[in-house]
Amino acid sequence: MTDKTYTLNNGVSIPALGLGTWQSAPGKVKSAVSHAIRSGYRLIDGAYCYGNEDEVGQGIQEALASGGVKREDLFVVSKVWTTYNTRIEAGLDKSLKDLGLDYVDLFLVHWPLLMNPEGNHDKFPTLPDGSRDIIRDYNHVDTWKQMEKLLGTGKVKAIGVSNYSKRYLEQLLPHATVVPAVNQIENSPALPQQEIVDLCKEKGIHIMAYSPLGSTGGPLTQAEPVVKIAEKHSVKASTVLLSYHVARGSTVLAKSVTSERIDENKKIIALSEEDMKALNEYSDKLTAEGKVQRFVYPPFGVDFGFPDKS
Numbered sequence: 001m002t003d004k005t006y007t008l009n010n011g012v013s014i015p016a017l018g019l020g021t022w023q024s025a026p027g028k029v030k031s032a033v034s035h036a037i038r039s040g041y042r043l044i045d046g047a048y049c050y051g052n053e054d055e056v057g058q059g060i061q062e063a064l065a066s067g068g069v070k071r072e073d074l075f076v077v078s079k080v081w082t083t084y085n086t087r088i089e090a091g092l093d094k095s096l097k098d099l100g101l102d103y104v105d106l107f108l109v110h111w112p113l114l115m116n117p118e119g120n121h122d123k124f125p126t127l128p129d130g131s132r133d134i135i136r137d138y139n140h141v142d143t144w145k146q147m148e149k150l151l152g153t154g155k156v157k158a159i160g161v162s163n164y165s166k167r168y169l170e171q172l173l174p175h176a177t178v179v180p181a182v183n184q185i186e187n188s189p190a191l192p193q194q195e196i197v198d199l200c201k202e203k204g205i206h207i208m209a210y211s212p213l214g215s216t217g218g219p220l221t222q223a224e225p226v227v228k229i230a231e232k233h234s235v236k237a238s239t240v241l242l243s244y245h246v247a248r249g250s251t252v253l254a255k256s257v258t259s260e261r262i263d264e265n266k267k268i269i270a271l272s273e274e275d276m277k278a279l280n281e282y283s284d285k286l287t288a289e290g291k292v293q294r295f296v297y298p299p300f301g302v303d304f305g306f307p308d309k310s
């Protein structure tokens, strides 16, 4: 099922499934990326912040060298890190250099805030009290205006955002000349984020779902309603969690450095209306009880406008 694609609002085609590379350790990520591409994945999701784009690039080159796949068959994603949000093209150039590529298919604003570009660390500058060094009077719309300029450089095929809540999108869209092609957000039956998904659908912004398995260790594979549906179809719980996004019309990113899991995660099944009803009821119950599970919320100390965190 790795050949399913969607069309973005600028006509560019995006695969339904991608390999994630956050926390994919050096020494492991090259072979994970190479294995994934050789076994049929076409989308690789990376970021400057992950500190492994050089190895991701090596994995891509290894797979291309093995034949059968060309660069234009791939969909490579990178993201500008928050210390570069006033220096977007410089941030992109760093990623391209590490990846060994002359363009990425999609470039995203990783988080809508600015960390001090002149602070005490390239990626994670801190204040004397140890907290993140954030420039608090910066407007994220200015970052988007720089992103828009990239489209004329030939270094990106599409631009988008990540970690944008409904509130932040509503601040951005009135000023956007180019509507973001994508909003990459944490998404799962345990964190449905329906208000963002609905707004993005209305505005033609494609959702890329991250942490579909619950991030590190894949804890959502233990969730009872998910396990039940998996048993019914004689598939793994991970298959149900990944298939949920394709049923919602989203792209889903699954991270693994384990060959067997990379292969297993290619399996996407068509969930029935009844299955989706059960998963939606699970989401609604967690929402009503204030028990939605957000696994990724870095300690920026900024209110991003997500209802479960503000």
Ligand SMILES: NC(=O)C1=CN([C@@H]2O[C@H](COP(=O)(O)OP(=O)(O)OC[C@H]3O[C@@H](n4cnc5c(N)ncnc54)[C@H](OP(=O)(O)O)[C@@H]3O)[C@@H](O)[C@H]2O)C=CC1
Binding pocket: 019, 020, 021, 022, 023, 045, 046, 110, 162, 163, 184, 185, 209, 210, 211, 212, 213, 214, 215, 216, 217, 218, 221, 238, 253, 254, 255, 256, 257, 258, 261, 262, 264, 265, 296
């Ligand atoms: N824009 C953003 O801010 C963010 C983007 N992302 C992107 O989304 C990707 C996916 O999200 P991520 O947070 O990594 O988490 P995932 O939900 O993809 O879970 C990854 C974890 O699940 C394990 N795993 C993988 N496959 C299976 C399986 N079939 N059964 C059981 N366990 C499994 C992995 O282990 P192992 O590797 O050891 O096999 C790893 O520990 C990221 O890698 C990144 O590319 C993620 C977070 C934030």
Ligand SMILES: O=C[C@H](O)[C@@H](O)[C@@H](O)[C@H](O)C(=O)O
Binding pocket: 022, 047, 049, 050, 296, 297, 298, 299
């Ligand atoms: O993409 C994955 C996540 O957003 C990750 O980039 C952040 O959580 C980062 O490690 C941080 O600590 O701010």
